[in-house]
Amino acid sequence: MRLLYVFPEPFPLPRARSVQVLHALNALADLDQVDIDFVSRVRDQEDLTEHTVFALAQARARLNWHSVSARWRGISIAPVSSRFFHANLGRWLRQQPQPYDCILVRHLKSVGPLKRLLPDVPLIYEAHEIFALTAPTHRQLAIGELERSALSLSDGVIANSAATARAIETRYHYQNPLVVLHNGVNLPAAMPEKDWTGPLRVTYAGSFFGWKGVDDLWHCLLGLTPKQLDTLPRLKVKLVGGEHSQIKSLAQALHDVQVLTAGSGEAIAEKSGIAGYLPNGVHVTLLPRQPASIVYQILQDTHIAVLPNRPQIESQFTSPIKLFEYMAAGCTLLASDLPAIREVVDERCAAFFAAGSPQSLTLNLLRLLKNLPMARELAEHGWQRVQAYSWAARAQQQYDFFKQLGKQP
Numbered sequence: 001m002r003l004l005y006v007f008p009e010p011f012p013l014p015r016a017r018s019v020q021v022l023h024a025l026n027a028l029a030d031l032d033q034v035d036i037d038f039v040s041r042v043r044d045q046e047d048l049t050e051h052t053v054f055a056l057a058q059a060r061a062r063l064n065w066h067s068v069s070a071r072w073r074g075i076s077i078a079p080v081s082s083r084f085f086h087a088n089l090g091r092w093l094r095q096q097p098q099p100y101d102c103i104l105v106r107h108l109k110s111v112g113p114l115k116r117l118l119p120d121v122p123l124i125y126e127a128h129e130i131f132a133l134t135a136p137t138h139r140q141l142a143i144g145e146l147e148r149s150a151l152s153l154s155d156g157v158i159a160n161s162a163a164t165a166r167a168i169e170t171r172y173h174y175q176n177p178l179v180v181l182h183n184g185v186n187l188p189a190a191m192p193e194k195d196w197t198g199p200l201r202v203t204y205a206g207s208f209f210g211w212k213g214v215d216d217l218w219h220c221l222l223g224l225t226p227k228q229l230d231t232l233p234r235l236k237v238k239l240v241g242g243e244h245s246q247i248k249s250l251a252q253a254l255h256d257v258q259v260l261t262a263g264s265g266e267a268i269a270e271k272s273g274i275a276g277y278l279p280n281g282v283h284v285t286l287l288p289r290q291p292a293s294i295v296y297q298i299l300q301d302t303h304i305a306v307l308p309n310r311p312q313i314e315s316q317f318t319s320p321i322k323l324f325e326y327m328a329a330g331c332t333l334l335a336s337d338l339p340a341i342r343e344v345v346d347e348r349c350a351a352f353f354a355a356g357s358p359q360s361l362t363l364n365l366l367r368l369l370k371n372l373p374m375a376r377e378l379a380e381h382g383w384q385r386v387q388a389y390s391w392a393a394r395a396q397q398q399y400d401f402f403k404q405l406g407k408q409p
Contacts (some may be wrong), residue, residue, distance in 0.1 A: 001034050001035070001101045001402060001403070001404065001406060002037070002099070002100050002102075003036045003037070003100065003101065003102050003103075003104060004036075004037050004100045004102070004103045004114075004118075005019060005021075005037070005039070005041040005103075005104045006039050006085070006103070006104075006107070006110050007038065007041070007106070007107070008040070008041055008082060008085045008089075008109065008110050009040065009041050009107075010040065010041050010042070010043040011040035011041070011043075011389070012037075014289055015170065016207070017106070017127065017183070019255070019272070020183055020321060021106070021373060021393045022194045023184065023186070023321075023357065023393070023397060024391065024395065024398070025063060025185075027061075027184075027391035027392050027394060027397070028060075028395045028397065028398060029062045029063035030392065031062075031395055031396065034062060034399060035062045035064075036064065037064050037066060037096070038064065038065050038066065038077045038133070039067070039068055039089060039390040040065070040066075040067055040068075041068060041069070041070045041085055042055060042067040042068060042069045043067070048370065050080045051343040055119065060197070061339040064277075066092065068088045068089050068092055069084070070085035070088070070185055070319065072084050073088070077225065078101065081111075082109045084116075086109075086110065086113035086114075087340060089113070089117070090117050093117055093118070093381050099121070100118065100262045100329070101121070101379070101402070101406040102117060102121065102122050102123075102406040103121050103122065103123040103124065104124050104126060104290045104402075105124075105125055105129060106125070106127075107154045108125075111125055111150035111153050111154060112150065112151075112153060115153045122175045122235075122406055123155050123156075123404060124154065124158060124401070125150060125151065125154040125157050125158075125159040126157075126160070126281075127157075127159045127160065127165075127168060128157070128160045128165065128166065128317065129145050129160075129314070129318075130145075130167045130168070131146075131173065132144030133219070133313050133316075136166075137200045143305050145186075147172070148250050148344070149171055151168065151172050151174050152172075154174055155176060155177075155385040156179075156401065156404070156405045157174065157176065157177070157178045158177075158178075158179055158180075158181050158205055158398065159178060159179070159180050160179070160180075160181070160318075161317055161318065161340050161343055162180050162315055162385055163340055163343070164180075164317045164321065165178055171203070171205065175351070177401070177405060179396055179397070181264045181394050181398065182324075182344060182389060182394070183319045183320070183324060183389075183394070184280060184347070184389045184390050184391040184392075184393065184394045185321070185325050185327075185389060185390060185391065186328075186390070187386070187387065187390045188328060188329075191330045191383040192300045192329055193325070193329060193330070194300075194301070194302075194379075196303065196376060197237065198233075198234075198373055199233060199326075200235055200303045200304065201235075201236050201238045201301055201302045201303070202203040202235060202237045202238075202303070202305075202306065202365070203237070203238045203240065203298060203304070203305050203306070203331070204238070204239045204240065204241075204301040204305070204307075204308065205240040205241055205295050205299065205305070205322055205325070206240075206320070206322050207242075207289075208239075208241060210241040210310070210312075211309065211310050211312040211314045211315055212309060212310070213308030213310045213336065213355070213398055214239060214246075214355070215358060216310065216357070216358045216361055217308045217361065218250060218253075219358035220358045220361040220362045220365060221284065222239060222253065222279075222280070223362055224280050224282060225280065225360065226280055228366060229280060229361065232369045232370065232372075233369065233372075234283075235369075236282065236287075237284045237285070238285045238287065238302075239284070239285075239286050239287070239289055240287045240295060241287070241288070241289050241290070241363070242286060242287075242288060242289075243288065246276075246286060247273070247274055247286045247287075247288060249287055251286055253278060254274070254276030254277060254278065254284060255276055255277055256276050256277050257274060257275070258274070258276060259390065260272055260274065260285070260287075265317075268349050272288075272312060273285060273286055273287035273288045275307065275332055285361075288409065296329065299326065299329035299331060300329055300330075302330065302331050303331065303332060303375070303379075304332045304368055304369075304375065305322075305326035305332070305334070305367070306334045306335075306365075306376075307323055307326065307327070307333065307334070307335040307336060307341065308335075308336055308355075308361060309335075309355060310336070310355055311336070311338060311355040311356050314357070315336070315338055315340060316338075316339070316340060317340065318340045319344075320338065321343070323388050324344075326382070327345075327379075327382035327383060327386035328383070328386050330382075331379060331382070332351070332368060332376070332379040333351070333378065334350070334353065334364060334365060335350045335351070335353075335405055336352070336354075336355035337352040337354060337355055338355050344389070345368065345382065346354075348385075349381045349382040350378060350379060350382065351367065351375075352364070352370055353365075
């Protein structure tokens, strides 16, 4: 099968969608049955100088990566636009010698142009949210019409969660084939072993956007009292993935501050971090976005991993990659009680707290710290649960869906 995957942004990006595409591409390319042309936008010079921690993990023989300019006929002084990207994409497609069996996109603005360019090729739209609901209020009506049009032109939809699928079916009355495929993880061969006799390591990894709930975790940590902490194992906390301005703001609460750089004894990349102590004595390390390999090292050493999403519209449709990475690293999962999270895990795999409540987060963190056998049991069940969510398994399910809709039998 020959697959065209169009991503009309510079790639890679320091964003979760770029990570998702990267893993999905690599897993699809590892299937013997799929040859992929991945087409992204040309990176401008300013993009090239921007530090990014993502790249294609390794060259895949079945994955061909192409770049198309988003400027008028590729002229460097011309403005960037989606219309120019798709016009240049059309010129590129006319030069391709072999037809495609299937098209995959996750950008609404690419659906219409691609159906005009390749009207006879089945197009699958991969939905990761309902943009008519998550867009700024003043844009929701226009985005909703674009979303409605894109779905009406799509021959099939891959939804990242059951909530996303339900919204597509109810809001847009979508009736073509639709499948729910959550995100995934690259599974290690065995559950990572952890030393539960020393300091307990608590980690959050991800962006610091408001809806991710990092502020709730921060208030939880600040609210721990010396009396509570005196009876508990010593805590070492890491928050990974913030912008420098966000890290600087949080660091104002720390004392005995140390600036961390690569080679300072911490597993970090060249971007520096900050470590210090909260007034209650909890040691905290604040790190900017790190390469996936560094995050994996951190999670391997982590005992309790926190997923503190707030009950905002963005969380309604999420399928957090970190959810799967936490479980695959053998961490005890402490998560917001949200439907999107419960699609994957239940009380056998996670300790839940009321989303958006630092007080509930504190109570359930203390519950885990006071009952380490329970925490370890949750981690073991999480490891068992995540076995069904590998990127490889997801790629096979994608391929089966492509076959259902594609031109090949």
